[in-house]
Amino acid sequence: MTRQQTNRLAKIAISLVAALVVLPTVFVILYVVYNGIGVISWEFLFTAPRSGMREGGIWPALLGTVFLTFGTAIAAFPLAIATAIYLAEYAGDNRLTRWVRLAIVNLAGIPSIVYGLFGLGAFVLFLNLGTSIVAGSLTLGLMTLPVVISTAEEALLAVPQEFRTVSLSLGATRWQTIRHQVLPHALPGIITGIILGLGRAAGETAPILFTVAAFYLPELPRSIFDQTMALPYHLYVISTQVPGMPLSLQYGTALVLLLVVLSLTLVATVLRTRMRRRRQW
């Protein structure tokens, strides 16, 4: 075989493997779209479920997921950004920071049901927040912390060292340097990480199971201390807990959940591409 032939063969093999990875994803999405698109309507999206959830829409669950996603962002953002700034800009490399990093890596590996139980113990019971949007948001926020911290730290470290040196040499303080020469350039990357984290949080069932999610609650929450329905849990409920449930409603719900998560990922990707293009150095 000539070198060119080997080269061509390798390219074909690699493309095939790539296709193998892409195909199931595309198949799952198409399957859900095909089965679910029929029930999507104004009424399905914006009315509450009726007749033991066998009829009507998903509005309380959809809205609940939106609330929880915002809540997660609010809960995770400040702590994640502060931790990332500490790790990337102040901490250096010592025994303490090695432990902190190890803890973050391990936090990322904890099964989501464990976060759910922790949220129940810590937020619902110990802090006495009850089964509520706050408790759920805090639990989801905690779960997304590791990925947000890691991406934020990476984004901070990607800012060239010279900018810091030049800024300090011009008499800026360390915080001024971070504030004016590091954070603005890292922010798009940080936001990308947060949105990716939110995408994951929006689709999780286990962490909200004991902390916020209501089985069937057609009324909308009136405060952040109320329970709410949420899409992933609603999907679980109507798929396993309700006898005689029409399949189309299940697929319709799955489709909406998929769209919520995919659109978050899409926003993150677009943001990242635009940031790369705008970068001047």
Added chain:
Amino acid sequence: MHMDPNVSPIIAIEHLSFTFPDNTVALKDVTVDIAPNQVFVVFGPSRSGKSTLLRVLNRLSDLSEGAQRQGRVFFNGRDIFSPAVDVTELRRRLSMVFAIPTPLPGSIFDNLAYGLRMAGIRDAQTIERRITRALEQAALWDEVKDRLQSSAFALSGGQKQRLCLARSLAMEPDVILLDNPTSGLDPLSTATVEDSLIELKSRYTIIMVPHSVQQAARVADRAAFLMGGELIEAGTGRQMFANPKDRRTEDYVVGRFG
């Protein structure tokens, strides 16, 4: 190694040693005085500690975590390492221009205004006046006066270098630290920068690592020769380049090594 006793030094370096965390000894027991309103050239072979010396003077060396320093440095009679010293103020008084020109992201104007804004200067007129003057002093005004709002990255290498010089001058420092300011420049731009340096010394003290021995000889009022982190010899420019006392200085100046 001592200078005219009638002028008190603006900078006095006493027994300064500097060791990086990996145990590289960059400076060994360096003692030298620097007089105001002169061009003081620090020259020597590669890795002899020239940049390290400059970075100690405005305490950018603080950024090398875990490095060891001995000895003292006085600026206008005050120990720069005393806890009472405000490092940001010190860095405004001794402003550094790096070998590789490094504009900050943003416009030409933003670059020039940055240090002033960080120092808490808000008045637009003051900022504009100081920027204009700095650009004139750095011989850049004519080239950029119509495009102050365009990106600093769009400038040529020589323009970037003069922008960085102007950025330091806008701080109205007492001392300008120049680490090989003409490294990437063509002979014409080099001459422009050298000329402006000689003009600037009426207002500033200039401490400079030169691009070559020839450049050192052209601009130096006084010079110090470093080798392996040690100060071999310091003296007036004329004496150092025409008639060095130490054999090693002579070898280096006539190009027998380095």
